[in-house]
Amino acid sequence: MAENLPSHIPVMRTEILNSFASVLADSDLAEIRYFDGTFGRGGHLKAILEADSRVTAVAFDQDPEAIIFGEKTYSEWVKNGRLKLFNLNFSDFEIERFGKFDLMLLDLGVSSPQLDQGHRGFSFYHDGPLDMRMNNESGATAADIVNNYSEDELIRIFKEYGEIFKSFRVVRAIVHDRKAKPFTTTRELAGLIERVDGWHKKGFHPATQYFMALRLEVNQELQAIENAFEKLVLGLRLKGRIAVLTFHSLEDRIIKNKMRSLEQLGFPVKRKVIVPSREEALQNPRARSAKLRVFEKGTKPEKRPGYFKDDEGDEDAEPTEPPNS
Numbered sequence: 058m059a060e061n062l063p064s065h066i067p068v069m070r071t072e073i074l075n076s077f078a079s080v081l082a083d084s085d086l087a088e089i090r091y092f093d094g095t096f097g098r099g100g101h102l103k104a105i106l107e108a109d110s111r112v113t114a115v116a117f118d119q120d121p122e123a124i125i126f127g128e129k130t131y132s133e134w135v136k137n138g139r140l141k142l143f144n145l146n147f148s149d150f151e152i153e154r155f156g157k158f159d160l161m162l163l164d165l166g167v168s169s170p171q172l173d174q175g176h177r178g179f180s181f182y183h184d185g186p187l188d189m190r191m192n193n194e195s196g197a198t199a200a201d202i203v204n205n206y207s208e209d210e211l212i213r214i215f216k217e218y219g220e221i222f223k224s225f226r227v228v229r230a231i232v233h234d235r236k237a238k239p240f241t242t243t244r245e246l247a248g249l250i251e252r253v254d255g256w257h258k259k260g261f262h263p264a265t266q267y268f269m270a271l272r273l274e275v276n277q278e279l280q281a282i283e284n285a286f287e288k289l290v291l292g293l294r295l296k297g298r299i300a301v302l303t304f305h306s307l308e309d310r311i312i313k314n315k316m317r318s319l320e321q322l323g324f325p326v327k328r329k330v331i332v333p334s335r336e337e338a339l340q341n342p343r344a345r346s347a348k349l350r351v352f353e354k355g356t357k358p359e360k361r362p363g364y365f366k367d368d369e370g371d372e373d374a375e376p377t378e379p380p381n382s
């Protein structure tokens with residue numbers, strides 16, 4: 058039942074609200090339009106709608122469970138038309154259908170309820186079917202990939218998405234074992250990785266990067282960002298802002314490069330990437346690897362006083378610790 062699902066703590070909520078504050082303050086519009094491409098449990102969306110009564114929202118999530126949760130939990134906003142929810146991938150965004158927006162947010166990756174529920178198959182700590190689909194109504198599962206990809210294909214995705222440069226022994230063991238019995242559960246796969254790779258780093262399960270790589274492949278997560286980012290920027294009104302929260306260095310690299318390559322449309326609000334406070338990273342382990350980048354549509358102000366005042370030093374902040382999911 059949706060109401061019994063584990064909760065999700067919105068990451069860098071204050072920093073995101075701060076990034077949107079000037080758009081809200083400078084706007085004299087009667088309606089400010091917010092697009093949330095990764096609704097999840099609606100934590101960020103709630104904070105933004107509560108920050109300004111003029112804000113109306115359109116929210117997508119490719120996970121049907123998230124949409125059911127949103128319809129129940131925010132039923133008042135759904136009823137009065139302040140919130141419109143769609144079970145869609147944000148790469149399906151179309152200006153012609155949804156119009157233009159003043160604020161947009163992508164909070165990439167999986168939500169805590171997805172990770173913590175064994176039946177979704179994302180976690181090596183909770184046994185469940187080897188699934189990992191955010192949209193669990195269609196597409197190939199992690200089991201389909203593990204049981205059918207060739208040795209070379211498996212090595213490629215573990216290298217490209219998991220940054221595992223020596224996956225040969227694990228992949229060979231997978232290919233050997235699946236002949237006798239296909240993999241069906243998360244524990245079967247995690248057990249094989251524990252057995253073959255062993256524990257190298259305290260507190261860091263040896264399956265972490267393998268599971269991350271499979272998740273990215275199953276959900277085509279990097280492709281969704283590649284395909285959607287420019288479309289979303291085009292869907293911003295002038296002086297509108299899009300904030301993107303990433304949890305994986307490959308995602309952050311794509312966003313950083315996209316923001317640079319779209320300089321004819323706008324500019325990054327800060328030169329440096331924004332990272333969570335020490336306090337937040339201590340309180341919420343899932344925030345530790347978070348990186349926030351914000352892009353504004355329009356011409357960069359030549360000299361807006363104080364614009365970059367807290368923004369000196371290297372372009373990128375120190376790398377943060379890996380996630381411990």
Ligand SMILES: C[S@@+](CC[C@H](N)C(=O)[O-])C[C@H]1O[C@@H](n2cnc3c(N)ncnc32)[C@H](O)[C@@H]1O
Binds near residue numbers: 067169
């Ligand atoms: C980190 S959670 C978002 C949490 C949300 N900001 C909150 O405060 O509750 C990411 C959510 O985005 C969804 N998601 C990830 N990639 C998506 C995509 N390409 N299109 C639509 N939804 C996506 C996931 O299903 C998940 O529910």
